Amino acid sequence: MITDTQLELWEVFMQSKPGANYIHAGSVHASDKSMALQNARDTYSRRGEGTSIWVVPASAIVASNPDDNDLFFDPANDKVYRHPTFYVMPKDAKAI
Amino acid sequence: MENKEQAIEEEILINFEKKIENGDSIEPKDKMPDGYRKHLIRQISQHAHSEVIGMQPEGNWITRAPTLRAKQILLAKIQDEGGHGLYLYGAAETLGISRSELIEQLHTGKAKYSNIFNYPALTWADIGAIGWLVDGAAIVNQVSLQRTSYGPYSRAMVRICKEESFHQRQGYEIMAKMMAGTKEQQEMAQDAMNRWWWPSLMMFGPHDSSSPNSGNAFKWKIKRHSNDELRHKFIDKTVQQAQVIGLTIPDKDLKWNEKTGHYEHGAINWYEFHKVIAGNGPCNKQRMEHHIKVHNDGKWVREAAEAHRLKKERQN
Numbered sequence: 066m067i068t069d070t071q072l073e074l075w076e077v078f079m080q081s082k083p084g085a086n087y088i089h090a091g092s093v094h095a096s097d098k099s100m101a102l103q104n105a106r107d108t109y110s111r112r113g114e115g116t117s118i119w120v121v122p123a124s125a126i127v128a129s130n131p132d133d134n135d136l137f138f139d140p141a142n143d144k145v146y147r148h149p150t151f152y153v154m155p156k157d158a159k160a161i
Numbered sequence: 162m163e164n165k166e167q168a169i170e171e172e173i174l175i176n177f178e179k180k181i182e183n184g185d186s187i188e189p190k191d192k193m194p195d196g197y198r199k200h201l202i203r204q205i206s207q208h209a210h211s212e213v214i215g216m217q218p219e220g221n222w223i224t225r226a227p228t229l230r231a232k233q234i235l236l237a238k239i240q241d242e243g244g245h246g247l248y249l250y251g252a253a254e255t256l257g258i259s260r261s262e263l264i265e266q267l268h269t270g271k272a273k274y275s276n277i278f279n280y281p282a283l284t285w286a287d288i289g290a291i292g293w294l295v296d297g298a299a300i301v302n303q304v305s306l307q308r309t310s311y312g313p314y315s316r317a318m319v320r321i322c323k324e325e326s327f328h329q330r331q332g333y334e335i336m337a338k339m340m341a342g343t344k345e346q347q348e349m350a351q352d353a354m355n356r357w358w359w360p361s362l363m364m365f366g367p368h369d370s371s372s373p374n375s376g377n378a379f380k381w382k383i384k385r386h387s388n389d390e391l392r393h394k395f396i397d398k399t400v401q402q403a404q405v406i407g408l409t410i411p412d413k414d415l416k417w418n419e420k421t422g423h424y425e426h427g428a429i430n431w432y433e434f435h436k437v438i439a440g441n442g443p444c445n446k447q448r449m450e451h452h453i454k455v456h457n458d459g460k461w462v463r464e465a466a467e468a469h470r471l472k473k474e475r476q477n
Protein backbone atom coordinates (compact mmCIF):
# COMPACT_ATOMS: atom_id res chain seq x y z
CA MET A 66 0.00 0.00 0.00
CA ILE A 67 1.50 3.33 -1.05
CA THR A 68 0.53 6.45 0.85
CA ASP A 69 0.40 9.91 -0.67
CA THR A 70 3.53 11.87 0.22
CA GLN A 71 5.26 14.93 -1.16
CA LEU A 72 8.18 12.68 -2.18
CA GLU A 73 11.78 12.86 -0.96
CA LEU A 74 13.80 16.04 -0.42
CA TRP A 75 16.90 16.55 -2.62
CA GLU A 76 19.50 19.32 -2.50
CA VAL A 77 20.56 20.89 -5.79
CA PHE A 78 24.07 22.11 -6.67
CA MET A 79 24.70 23.96 -9.88
CA GLN A 80 27.73 24.87 -11.94
CA SER A 81 27.10 28.18 -13.69
CA LYS A 82 29.73 27.64 -16.41
CA PRO A 83 32.38 25.01 -17.18
CA GLY A 84 35.22 25.31 -14.70
CA ALA A 85 33.21 27.07 -11.97
CA ASN A 86 32.53 25.68 -8.50
CA TYR A 87 29.27 23.86 -7.88
CA ILE A 88 27.10 26.09 -5.70
CA HIS A 89 24.03 25.16 -3.68
CA ALA A 90 20.94 26.43 -5.52
CA GLY A 91 18.12 25.13 -3.31
CA SER A 92 16.07 21.99 -2.98
CA VAL A 93 13.44 19.98 -4.84
CA HIS A 94 11.14 17.05 -4.11
CA ALA A 95 11.34 13.92 -6.24
CA SER A 96 10.79 10.19 -5.99
CA ASP A 97 14.07 9.17 -7.64
CA LYS A 98 17.29 10.57 -9.07
CA SER A 99 16.13 11.12 -12.64
CA MET A 100 13.04 12.99 -11.45
CA ALA A 101 15.24 14.99 -9.07
CA LEU A 102 17.50 16.04 -11.95
CA GLN A 103 14.59 17.09 -14.14
CA ASN A 104 12.89 18.99 -11.35
CA ALA A 105 16.18 20.69 -10.50
CA ARG A 106 16.60 21.83 -14.09
CA ASP A 107 13.02 23.13 -14.32
CA THR A 108 13.18 24.86 -10.96
CA TYR A 109 16.68 26.34 -10.92
CA SER A 110 17.77 26.71 -14.52
CA ARG A 111 15.07 28.35 -16.61
CA ARG A 112 17.45 31.03 -17.92
CA GLY A 113 20.64 29.12 -18.57
CA GLU A 114 21.80 29.52 -14.95
CA GLY A 115 23.56 26.16 -15.12
CA THR A 116 25.64 24.01 -17.42
CA SER A 117 25.79 21.10 -14.99
CA ILE A 118 23.72 19.98 -12.00
CA TRP A 119 24.31 17.67 -9.02
CA VAL A 120 21.37 16.40 -7.00
CA VAL A 121 21.94 14.78 -3.61
CA PRO A 122 19.36 13.20 -1.29
CA ALA A 123 19.08 15.68 1.61
CA SER A 124 19.32 12.76 4.04
CA ALA A 125 22.83 11.95 2.73
CA ILE A 126 24.27 15.36 3.61
CA VAL A 127 26.33 15.65 6.76
CA ALA A 128 26.62 19.18 8.13
CA SER A 129 28.85 20.62 10.85
CA ASN A 130 27.15 21.72 14.02
CA PRO A 131 27.28 25.48 14.62
CA ASP A 132 27.55 24.84 18.39
CA ASP A 133 30.95 23.21 17.80
CA ASN A 134 32.25 26.01 15.60
CA ASP A 135 34.75 27.29 18.17
CA LEU A 136 36.38 23.91 18.60
CA PHE A 137 35.93 22.75 15.06
CA PHE A 138 37.27 25.76 13.18
CA ASP A 139 39.42 27.57 15.72
CA PRO A 140 42.75 25.70 15.45
CA ALA A 141 43.29 27.27 12.03
CA ASN A 142 43.62 30.77 13.46
CA ASP A 143 46.86 30.30 15.39
CA LYS A 144 48.82 28.82 12.51
CA VAL A 145 49.99 32.11 11.07
CA TYR A 146 52.87 30.36 9.30
CA ARG A 147 50.28 29.10 6.80
CA HIS A 148 50.11 32.57 5.32
CA PRO A 149 52.80 34.10 3.12
CA THR A 150 52.86 37.33 5.14
CA PHE A 151 54.44 35.37 8.03
CA TYR A 152 57.75 35.14 6.19
CA VAL A 153 60.49 37.76 6.08
CA MET A 154 61.72 38.45 2.57
CA PRO A 155 65.33 39.61 1.96
CA LYS A 156 65.23 43.30 1.27
CA ASP A 157 66.03 43.21 -2.45
CA ALA A 158 64.12 40.06 -3.41
CA LYS A 159 61.13 40.51 -5.70
CA ALA A 160 57.92 38.65 -4.97
CA ILE A 161 56.97 36.03 -7.53
CA MET B 162 13.71 21.56 36.02
CA GLU B 163 11.55 24.30 34.63
CA ASN B 164 14.03 26.92 35.75
CA LYS B 165 16.80 25.11 33.97
CA GLU B 166 14.81 25.06 30.72
CA GLN B 167 14.06 28.73 31.11
CA ALA B 168 17.74 29.50 31.59
CA ILE B 169 18.65 27.57 28.44
CA GLU B 170 16.01 29.41 26.45
CA GLU B 171 17.24 32.73 27.74
CA GLU B 172 20.79 31.90 26.75
CA ILE B 173 19.63 30.95 23.25
CA LEU B 174 17.82 34.27 22.97
CA ILE B 175 20.83 36.30 24.13
CA ASN B 176 23.25 34.59 21.73
CA PHE B 177 20.75 34.84 18.92
CA GLU B 178 20.12 38.53 19.42
CA LYS B 179 23.86 39.18 19.58
CA LYS B 180 24.22 37.58 16.15
CA ILE B 181 21.32 39.58 14.76
CA GLU B 182 22.85 42.73 16.19
CA ASN B 183 26.13 41.91 14.39
CA GLY B 184 24.24 41.58 11.13
CA ASP B 185 25.05 37.85 10.86
CA SER B 186 22.59 35.72 8.93
CA ILE B 187 20.83 32.89 10.72
CA GLU B 188 21.14 29.41 9.19
CA PRO B 189 18.87 26.36 9.64
CA LYS B 190 21.08 24.57 12.18
CA ASP B 191 21.62 27.67 14.34
CA LYS B 192 19.76 27.88 17.63
CA MET B 193 16.92 30.36 17.39
CA PRO B 194 14.05 31.40 19.64
CA ASP B 195 10.75 29.68 19.04
CA GLY B 196 9.07 32.98 18.22
CA TYR B 197 11.53 33.62 15.39
CA ARG B 198 10.97 30.17 13.90
CA LYS B 199 7.19 30.51 14.13
CA HIS B 200 7.16 34.00 12.66
CA LEU B 201 9.29 32.83 9.73
CA ILE B 202 7.22 29.73 9.03
CA ARG B 203 4.08 31.86 8.99
CA GLN B 204 5.57 34.55 6.78
CA ILE B 205 7.49 32.33 4.34
CA SER B 206 4.62 29.88 3.89
CA GLN B 207 2.15 32.71 3.32
CA HIS B 208 4.57 34.05 0.74
CA ALA B 209 4.93 30.62 -0.94
CA HIS B 210 1.16 30.06 -1.03
CA SER B 211 0.72 33.51 -2.59
CA GLU B 212 3.09 32.67 -5.45
CA VAL B 213 1.19 29.47 -6.17
CA ILE B 214 -2.37 30.79 -5.76
CA GLY B 215 -1.31 33.81 -7.84
CA MET B 216 -0.92 31.50 -10.82
CA GLN B 217 -4.71 31.07 -11.01
CA PRO B 218 -5.97 34.51 -12.11
CA GLU B 219 -3.26 34.66 -14.78
CA GLY B 220 -3.53 31.01 -15.83
CA ASN B 221 -7.12 31.79 -16.65
CA TRP B 222 -5.89 33.88 -19.61
CA ILE B 223 -3.31 31.58 -21.22
CA THR B 224 -5.76 30.15 -23.74
CA ARG B 225 -7.15 33.61 -24.49
CA ALA B 226 -3.92 35.58 -24.90
CA PRO B 227 -4.30 37.84 -27.96
CA THR B 228 -1.10 36.77 -29.76
CA LEU B 229 1.35 33.88 -29.73
CA ARG B 230 4.00 36.24 -28.34
CA ALA B 231 1.71 37.24 -25.47
CA LYS B 232 0.88 33.59 -24.78
CA GLN B 233 4.55 32.59 -24.60
CA ILE B 234 5.35 35.46 -22.26
CA LEU B 235 2.42 34.71 -19.98
CA LEU B 236 3.33 31.02 -19.81
CA ALA B 237 6.94 31.84 -18.89
CA LYS B 238 5.78 34.33 -16.26
CA ILE B 239 3.40 31.88 -14.63
CA GLN B 240 6.03 29.15 -14.69
CA ASP B 241 8.35 31.54 -12.82
CA GLU B 242 5.67 32.06 -10.16
CA GLY B 243 5.44 28.30 -9.67
CA GLY B 244 9.22 28.29 -9.25
CA HIS B 245 9.01 31.10 -6.69
CA GLY B 246 6.55 29.03 -4.71
CA LEU B 247 9.00 26.12 -4.74
CA TYR B 248 12.00 28.24 -3.64
CA LEU B 249 9.93 29.50 -0.73
CA TYR B 250 8.49 26.13 0.29
CA GLY B 251 12.10 24.92 0.30
CA ALA B 252 13.12 27.79 2.60
CA ALA B 253 10.18 27.11 4.95
CA GLU B 254 11.03 23.41 5.10
CA THR B 255 14.51 24.21 6.45
CA LEU B 256 12.69 25.39 9.59
CA GLY B 257 11.40 21.90 10.32
CA ILE B 258 7.93 21.91 8.77
CA SER B 259 7.11 19.44 5.98
CA ARG B 260 5.65 20.24 2.58
CA SER B 261 2.56 18.16 3.40
CA GLU B 262 1.97 20.17 6.57
CA LEU B 263 2.37 23.42 4.66
CA ILE B 264 -0.21 22.38 2.06
CA GLU B 265 -2.55 21.13 4.75
CA GLN B 266 -2.34 24.48 6.56
CA LEU B 267 -3.32 26.20 3.32
CA HIS B 268 -6.26 23.89 2.75
CA THR B 269 -7.61 24.21 6.28
CA GLY B 270 -7.26 28.00 6.19
CA LYS B 271 -4.67 28.07 8.97
CA ALA B 272 -2.18 29.60 6.55
CA LYS B 273 -3.11 32.62 4.46
CA TYR B 274 -2.05 33.86 1.05
CA SER B 275 -1.99 37.38 -0.32
CA ASN B 276 -5.42 38.96 -0.46
CA ILE B 277 -4.81 40.34 -3.92
CA PHE B 278 -5.37 36.95 -5.56
CA ASN B 279 -8.96 36.86 -4.39
CA TYR B 280 -9.83 39.38 -7.11
CA PRO B 281 -10.76 38.17 -10.61
CA ALA B 282 -8.86 38.88 -13.85
CA LEU B 283 -11.79 40.03 -15.99
CA THR B 284 -10.17 41.29 -19.21
CA TRP B 285 -6.82 41.09 -20.99
CA ALA B 286 -5.97 44.50 -19.51
CA ASP B 287 -6.11 42.84 -16.09
CA ILE B 288 -3.12 40.71 -17.11
CA GLY B 289 -1.30 43.98 -17.81
CA ALA B 290 -2.44 45.49 -14.51
CA ILE B 291 -1.45 42.39 -12.53
CA GLY B 292 2.07 42.29 -13.97
CA TRP B 293 2.57 46.02 -13.66
CA LEU B 294 0.91 46.72 -10.30
CA VAL B 295 0.79 43.42 -8.40
CA ASP B 296 4.23 42.23 -9.41
CA GLY B 297 5.44 45.83 -9.08
CA ALA B 298 4.25 45.94 -5.48
CA ALA B 299 5.63 42.47 -4.80
CA ILE B 300 9.06 43.53 -6.11
CA VAL B 301 9.25 46.49 -3.72
CA ASN B 302 8.56 44.14 -0.83
CA GLN B 303 10.90 41.41 -2.08
CA VAL B 304 13.82 43.75 -2.73
CA SER B 305 13.59 44.80 0.90
CA LEU B 306 13.45 41.15 2.02
CA GLN B 307 16.70 40.29 0.22
CA ARG B 308 18.39 41.51 3.41
CA THR B 309 16.15 39.57 5.80
CA SER B 310 18.07 37.83 8.59
CA TYR B 311 17.19 34.19 7.79
CA GLY B 312 19.71 32.91 5.23
CA PRO B 313 17.52 30.52 3.18
CA TYR B 314 14.71 33.13 2.96
CA SER B 315 17.12 35.85 1.93
CA ARG B 316 18.72 33.65 -0.75
CA ALA B 317 15.30 32.72 -2.14
CA MET B 318 14.47 36.44 -2.33
CA VAL B 319 17.64 37.24 -4.27
CA ARG B 320 16.78 34.57 -6.82
CA ILE B 321 13.16 35.75 -7.04
CA CYS B 322 14.10 39.41 -7.50
CA LYS B 323 16.29 38.53 -10.49
CA GLU B 324 13.24 37.04 -12.19
CA GLU B 325 10.60 39.54 -11.13
CA SER B 326 11.70 42.55 -13.14
CA PHE B 327 10.58 40.90 -16.38
CA HIS B 328 7.16 40.28 -14.80
CA GLN B 329 6.63 43.94 -14.04
CA ARG B 330 7.89 45.03 -17.45
CA GLN B 331 5.69 42.67 -19.46
CA GLY B 332 2.67 43.97 -17.54
CA TYR B 333 3.62 47.59 -18.13
CA GLU B 334 4.16 46.83 -21.82
CA ILE B 335 0.60 45.47 -22.11
CA MET B 336 -0.79 48.61 -20.46
CA ALA B 337 1.34 50.90 -22.65
CA LYS B 338 0.23 49.11 -25.81
CA MET B 339 -3.43 49.37 -24.87
CA MET B 340 -3.08 53.05 -24.00
CA ALA B 341 -1.61 53.60 -27.47
CA GLY B 342 -4.53 51.72 -29.05
CA THR B 343 -8.22 52.37 -29.72
CA LYS B 344 -10.54 54.24 -27.41
CA GLU B 345 -12.04 50.93 -26.24
CA GLN B 346 -8.59 49.57 -25.42
CA GLN B 347 -7.74 52.70 -23.46
CA GLU B 348 -10.96 52.40 -21.49
CA MET B 349 -10.27 48.76 -20.79
CA ALA B 350 -6.78 49.60 -19.48
CA GLN B 351 -8.13 52.42 -17.29
CA ASP B 352 -10.85 50.13 -15.95
CA ALA B 353 -8.26 47.51 -14.98
CA MET B 354 -6.17 50.25 -13.35
CA ASN B 355 -9.21 51.40 -11.36
CA ARG B 356 -9.90 47.92 -10.03
CA TRP B 357 -6.29 46.88 -9.22
CA TRP B 358 -4.83 50.11 -7.83
CA TRP B 359 -6.31 49.99 -4.34
CA PRO B 360 -5.90 46.24 -3.74
CA SER B 361 -2.25 46.70 -4.79
CA LEU B 362 -1.76 49.38 -2.12
CA MET B 363 -3.34 47.02 0.42
CA MET B 364 -0.72 44.36 -0.41
CA PHE B 365 1.71 46.21 1.88
CA GLY B 366 -0.54 45.57 4.86
CA PRO B 367 -1.98 47.87 7.55
CA HIS B 368 -0.54 51.30 8.31
CA ASP B 369 2.48 51.37 10.63
CA SER B 370 0.34 53.07 13.28
CA SER B 371 -1.96 50.04 13.40
CA SER B 372 0.39 47.06 13.06
CA PRO B 373 1.22 46.17 16.64
CA ASN B 374 2.97 42.86 15.85
CA SER B 375 5.89 44.21 13.89
CA GLY B 376 8.12 44.83 16.95
CA ASN B 377 9.97 41.50 16.96
CA ALA B 378 9.96 41.32 13.18
CA PHE B 379 12.05 44.50 13.14
CA LYS B 380 14.18 43.64 16.14
CA TRP B 381 15.05 40.26 14.62
CA LYS B 382 15.57 41.84 11.20
CA ILE B 383 12.99 39.66 9.48
CA LYS B 384 11.41 42.87 8.23
CA ARG B 385 13.73 45.68 7.12
CA HIS B 386 11.28 48.40 6.06
CA SER B 387 7.84 49.32 7.38
CA ASN B 388 4.58 48.79 5.47
CA ASP B 389 4.10 52.51 4.88
CA GLU B 390 7.69 53.04 3.73
CA LEU B 391 7.34 50.28 1.15
CA ARG B 392 3.90 51.50 0.06
CA HIS B 393 5.29 54.97 -0.56
CA LYS B 394 8.18 53.61 -2.55
CA PHE B 395 5.74 51.73 -4.77
CA ILE B 396 3.43 54.71 -5.27
CA ASP B 397 6.29 57.07 -6.13
CA LYS B 398 7.64 54.94 -8.94
CA THR B 399 4.24 53.78 -10.25
CA VAL B 400 2.56 57.20 -10.50
CA GLN B 401 5.32 58.34 -12.82
CA GLN B 402 4.91 55.27 -15.04
CA ALA B 403 1.13 55.80 -15.17
CA GLN B 404 1.56 59.40 -16.25
CA VAL B 405 3.93 58.47 -19.07
CA ILE B 406 1.31 56.27 -20.75
CA GLY B 407 -1.68 58.47 -19.90
CA LEU B 408 -3.37 56.40 -17.19
CA THR B 409 -5.16 58.17 -14.34
CA ILE B 410 -4.54 57.06 -10.75
CA PRO B 411 -8.03 56.45 -9.29
CA ASP B 412 -7.36 58.56 -6.19
CA LYS B 413 -8.60 62.14 -6.25
CA ASP B 414 -6.71 62.89 -3.02
CA LEU B 415 -3.33 61.85 -4.41
CA LYS B 416 -0.89 64.74 -4.18
CA TRP B 417 2.83 65.37 -4.30
CA ASN B 418 4.38 66.44 -1.01
CA GLU B 419 7.24 68.81 -1.75
CA LYS B 420 8.60 68.49 1.79
CA THR B 421 8.80 64.70 2.12
CA GLY B 422 9.53 64.08 -1.56
CA HIS B 423 6.75 61.47 -1.68
CA TYR B 424 3.20 61.23 -2.93
CA GLU B 425 0.43 61.26 -0.38
CA HIS B 426 -2.47 58.93 -1.10
CA GLY B 427 -6.13 59.09 -0.10
CA ALA B 428 -7.72 56.90 2.58
CA ILE B 429 -7.48 53.14 2.00
CA ASN B 430 -10.70 51.16 2.47
CA TRP B 431 -9.57 48.84 5.26
CA TYR B 432 -13.10 47.58 5.70
CA GLU B 433 -12.84 45.93 2.29
CA PHE B 434 -9.36 44.61 3.12
CA HIS B 435 -10.59 42.85 6.25
CA LYS B 436 -13.70 41.60 4.50
CA VAL B 437 -11.60 39.90 1.81
CA ILE B 438 -9.12 38.48 4.37
CA ALA B 439 -12.05 37.02 6.28
CA GLY B 440 -12.90 35.01 3.18
CA ASN B 441 -15.55 37.21 1.59
CA GLY B 442 -13.67 38.45 -1.45
CA PRO B 443 -14.92 37.76 -4.96
CA CYS B 444 -12.77 34.65 -5.53
CA ASN B 445 -11.68 33.19 -2.15
CA LYS B 446 -13.82 30.09 -2.48
CA GLN B 447 -12.93 29.44 -6.10
CA ARG B 448 -9.16 29.78 -5.49
CA MET B 449 -9.13 27.33 -2.61
CA GLU B 450 -11.43 24.81 -4.26
CA HIS B 451 -9.24 24.83 -7.34
CA HIS B 452 -6.06 24.27 -5.31
CA ILE B 453 -7.59 21.40 -3.37
CA LYS B 454 -8.94 19.79 -6.55
CA VAL B 455 -5.59 19.98 -8.35
CA HIS B 456 -3.81 18.64 -5.27
CA ASN B 457 -6.17 15.66 -5.07
CA ASP B 458 -6.07 15.07 -8.82
CA GLY B 459 -2.27 14.80 -8.61
CA LYS B 460 -2.38 12.15 -5.91
CA TRP B 461 -2.20 9.18 -8.29
CA VAL B 462 0.85 10.69 -10.00
CA ARG B 463 2.78 10.92 -6.73
CA GLU B 464 1.70 7.41 -5.79
CA ALA B 465 2.72 6.05 -9.19
CA ALA B 466 6.14 7.71 -8.87
CA GLU B 467 6.62 6.06 -5.48
CA ALA B 468 5.52 2.69 -6.83
CA HIS B 469 7.98 3.06 -9.70
CA ARG B 470 10.82 3.81 -7.30
CA LEU B 471 9.97 0.79 -5.11
CA LYS B 472 9.81 -1.48 -8.13
CA LYS B 473 13.23 -0.32 -9.33
CA GLU B 474 14.71 -0.76 -5.88
CA ARG B 475 13.47 -4.34 -5.81
CA GLN B 476 15.03 -5.02 -9.19
CA ASN B 477 18.47 -3.82 -8.09
Ligand SMILES: [Fe+2]
Binds near residue numbers: 241242245321325
Ligand atom coordinates in the same frame (compact mmCIF):
# COMPACT_ATOMS: atom_id res chain seq x y z
FE1 LIG C 1 6.75 35.75 -7.90
Ligand SMILES: [Fe+2]
Binds near residue numbers: 242296299325328
Ligand atom coordinates in the same frame (compact mmCIF):
# COMPACT_ATOMS: atom_id res chain seq x y z
FE1 LIG D 1 6.07 37.77 -10.40
